[in-house]
Amino acid sequence: MSKRADDRRQSGAGRSADANRPVISMQGVAKVYRSGTIETAALREIDLRIMPGEFLAVIGPSGSGKSTLMNLIGCLDVPTAGRYDFDGRDVASLSSEAMADLRNRSIGFVFQSFHLLPHATARENVEMPLLFAGLGTRARRERALEMLARVGLTERAEHLPTQISGGEMQRVAIARALANRPQVILADEPTGNLDTRTGRGIIDLFLALNKERVTVVLITHDLRLACQASRIVKIEDGRIVHDGADVPDEVMA
Numbered sequence: 638m639s640k641r642a643d644d645r646r647q648s649g650a651g652r653s654a655d656a657n658r659p660v661i662s663m664q665g666v667a668k669v670y671r672s673g674t675i676e677t678a679a680l681r682e683i684d685l686r687i688m689p690g691e692f693l694a695v696i697g698p699s700g701s702g703k704s705t706l707m708n709l710i711g712c713l714d715v716p717t718a719g720r721y722d723f724d725g726r727d728v729a730s731l732s733s734e735a736m737a738d739l740r741n742r743s744i745g746f747v748f749q750s751f752h753l754l755p756h757a758t759a760r761e762n763v764e765m766p767l768l769f770a771g772l773g774t775r776a777r778r779e780r781a782l783e784m785l786a787r788v789g790l791t792e793r794a795e796h797l798p799t800q801i802s803g804g805e806m807q808r809v810a811i812a813r814a815l816a817n818r819p820q821v822i823l824a825d826e827p828t829g830n831l832d833t834r835t836g837r838g839i840i841d842l843f844l845a846l847n848k849e850r851v852t853v854v855l856i857t858h859d860l861r862l863a864c865q866a867s868r869i870v871k872i873e874d875g876r877i878v879h880d881g882a883d884v885p886d887e888v889m890a
Contacts, residue, residue: 658725660820660852661687661710666719668705668875679705681875683719689820690850692843694857694866702875704825707856711823712740724820741769745814745822749829751806753798759785759809760794766816784812788842804835811842815851822846825856840865 666683669676680702687693697703708714709721712728721728723739731739740746753762763781772780785794788808793801801809807827814822824843828836840862847853847867855866863869871879 655725656689658689659686659722660689660724661685661854662720662722662725663709663716664720666709666716666721668702668709668714669717679875680709680716683875683877685870685877685880687821687852687854689852690847691868692847692853692855692866693868693870694855694863695870695872696857696860696863697872699858701872703856703858703872705875706872707823707825707854710821710854711744711746712736741766742817743820745811745817745819747807747810747814747822747824747827749826751798751803751810751830753806753809753813755798758795758797759790759801759805759812762798762809763813763816766813770817780816781812784815785809787815788812802835803831804838807831807835807839808842811839811846815846821852821854823854823856826858827855828857828859828862836862 663683663685666680666685667678668680669678671677683706695703695706705714709716712723715721715729723743726739728736728739754765757765760778760781763784764777767777767780782791782794785791788811790805790808790812793805793809798806798809807830811822811827822843827843828839831839843853843855844865853866855862857863868882869879870877
């Protein structure tokens with residue numbers, strides 16, 4: 638077996654999530670950052686299960702641990718303690734190559750600042766993860782155009798980021814996140830740079846994707862957006878203090 642094939646076997650790239658098994662499962666997860674002799678606990682004893690097709694919002698004040706949790710869910714980092722399984726696979730057991738493959742194929746990232754290549758068209762930006770996945774030129778183009786159509790941007794396919802609006806740039810970013818048909822969309826403050834009306838359109842798009850059984854994890858400080866999710870997790874001081882379909886009282890205040 639080739640090294641790349643073995644990495645794909647480790648990552649489980651291309652597998653379909655078992656509907657009866659959590660796509661994300663954390664047990665006793667902690668994350669400690671060390672600087673010399675100083676230790677800072679960013680997450681403490683996190684127990685979290687996310688099933689395929691859920692729409693989960695993670696809320697909490699600045700410094701609560703939201704970003705650290707996002708990094709762990711997105712396989713950008715590994716826990717200091719505890720266990721994190723993505724679709725039944727222990728993330729800590731994967732090689733760095735297998736983890737990178739898992740990120741590219743199984744997780745779609747959407748960020749507040751879009752992270753589009755400025756000199757690439759919308760279509761070319763959407764094609765980037767497909768290039769890393771090894772798709773041929775024709776297949777990349779067809780898939781990218783399919784994803785742009787899905788987010789309503791067919792007519793903007795050959796436009797540069799400087800030629801489209803902020804809301805359209807975020808739609809391109811979502812199309813790029815969908816390109817490899819990932820198991821999970823991980824959105825970090827996706828409406829933070831958008832006006833209220835445009836942000837509402839982006840959330841409507843996530844809701845529509847979720848109706849198609851796409852698993853969505855939304856990291857946000859905007860409590861109004863969090864209320865659109867079917868489940869809300871609140872973090873304070875690195876611990877989960879609320880987890881449920883019901884909305885915390887302070888969200889409705």
